[in-house]
Amino acid sequence: MKKLLYVFGFLVLLFVAAAVIIPIVLKEPITTAVKEEANANLNATIDFKDVSISLLRSFPDLYVGVEELSVTGKDEFEGRTLVYLKTLVLDVDLMSAFSGKPVINEIALTGGLANVIVLENGKANYDIVPESEDAAAEKAPAESSSDGAFAIQLKRFVIDGLEVMYTDKQGGMAFSTSRIDMTLGGDFSAERTALETNILLETVKLSTGGVSYLNGVELELKADVDADMVNKSYTLNQNEFRINGLHLSLDGNITMPNDEDINLDLVYAAAKTEFKEILSLVPGIYAKDFSDVQASGSLELSGMVKGTYN
16 A cells, blocks of 8 residues: 555656646747747747746646737838737646647736737738738638648637727728727637627727727727627627716627628617716817816617628
8 A cells, every 4th residue: 555655646746847847848949949930930020038838837727928928010110019918828728739629728918019000001010921821821721610620729818908009091090098908708619609708998099080089988898799700790689888988788790791891780779878978979079169068967879780881
């Protein structure tokens, strides 16, 4: 019996030692290889401060953490940041990786900036994959749905405190939010799945054609979405959307039949809402005309949004 306990204890000690030593030994070659491969195959400069790999931190899952990840443009976008993340964390089901269908329990992005720029000529700073590879990808037959295809299952995606900026000089549109907090839960690899969605955007600004439509508003969406990934169709049922203090129930369907069109068939309604909340949504260009207005009372409203946006 003692020998059996000794053997068991030795195996446990060996496992713990391997779990500690292996990530340390592999860290440097993995870090170097990832940087070299990314910079060699992308039209951008990829860098990060440190990588943490642990089998103990989220046992029995594999923990991978990347600190201060940055993606910086080249050529016309030289020195301009596309993405900067304070931390990027992946929690991977280790055993699933050996099955050929790895399961990522969670991807979490914390802090930083996403800065998308489209120039007057239509070139965007997120087009960082060389054209030759894009063309090859378009010509390659779709294999993702085949039984033998390599697939990754993602269960949860989290963004915590990310600043987002979008500047489209060609279309004359600008959007920014000082902070986005988002949690998406569901099986993102399934053809059809139920997505649990919570999104909060702070200090949202939106302007197009030189007109400011949103200036420092707060947006929030709490939704359970029935997502048909194959047909890119998303059905909302009894969900809540908030703009500042205006709370709207939102139902209906959003479909993206191609890369340009978004088909909307939505119904919204609001219970008693204070007039002052409506005035807070007046576009900035007209706000001065309402600066001396004092509003009181409440109203109820409902409506629909139906058509194609492109």
